[in-house]
Amino acid sequence: MKRPILIHPDPRLKKVCAEVPDLTDAMRTLADDMLETMxxxxxxxxxxxxxxxxxxxxVLDCAKEDEESPRPLVMFNPKIxxxxxxxxxxxxxCLSIPDQYAEVTRPKVVEVxxxxxxxNAERETFDGLWATCxxxxxxxxxxxxxxxxxxxxxxxxxxxxxxxxxRERARG
Ligand code: K1U
Ligand code: ZN
Numbered sequence: 187m188k189r190p191i192l193i194h195p196d197p198r199l200k201k202v203c204a205e206v207p208d209l210t211d212a213m214r215t216l217a218d219d220m221l222e223t224m225x226x227x228x229x230x231x232x233x234x235x236x237x238x239x240x241x242x243x244x245v246l247d248c249a250k251e252d253e254e255s256p257r258p259l260v261m262f263n264p265k266i267x268x269x270x271x272x273x274x275x276x277x278x279x280c281l282s283i284p285d286q287y288a289e290v291t292r293p294k295v296v297e298v299x300x301x302x303x304x305x306n307a308e309r310e311t312f313d314g315l316w317a318t319c320x321x322x323x324x325x326x327x328x329x330x331x332x333x334x335x336x337x338x339x340x341x342x343x344x345x346x347x348x349x350x351x352x353r354e355r356a357r358g
Contacts, residue, residue: 189237200329217260231319233326244323248315261300269293276318278332
């Protein structure tokens with residue numbers, strides 16, 4: 187089932203999310219809903235707080251259309267265990283901040299550990315868009331948005347645009 191995506195500013199997007207202690211069928215259904223919501227948006231990642239669920243769960247699929255087969259990843263309790271000194275600049279977007287993009291500098295390569303949907307531990311090294319996306323999604327779990335890396339004036343400008351968008355959407 188597709189879920190509505192929260193738009194910034196929303197207090198739920200600023201919260202630190204809770205670890206997922208056990209994998210239940212409800213958590214697996216939530217992960218499936220998040221993948222459906224992400225693909226429909228369309229997006230390459232989604233974090234649980236973006237649909238108002240304050241648990242440490244993210245999904246991503248950065249496989250490029252036509253070039254690679256889809257690779258949906260579901261990560262419970264993802265953790266960055268190492269990050270490269272080398273950095274990469276990527277023009278990021280966010281499904282909770284529609285139509286706004288800005289360059290963000292992050293480590294180029296990260297090693298991530300997580301629990302998969304079968305409850306098994308996994309560890310993998312990510313580069314390129316995968317590395318950018320997994321860091322962006324883990325930031326969501328810590329209540330951090332990509333605009334928090336921008337200068338205050340730019341951040342304020344984007345926030346005001348989003349407040350206007352929310353007012354317009356509420357009016358219908
Ligand atoms: O977390 C999110 O809001 C999802 C976000 C992930 C992301 C994108 C770019 C850099 C870092 C993180 C998105 O998916 S925004 C939409 C997007 O980038 C996209 C949409 C369709 C095809 C390819 C990319
Ligand atoms: Zn985002």
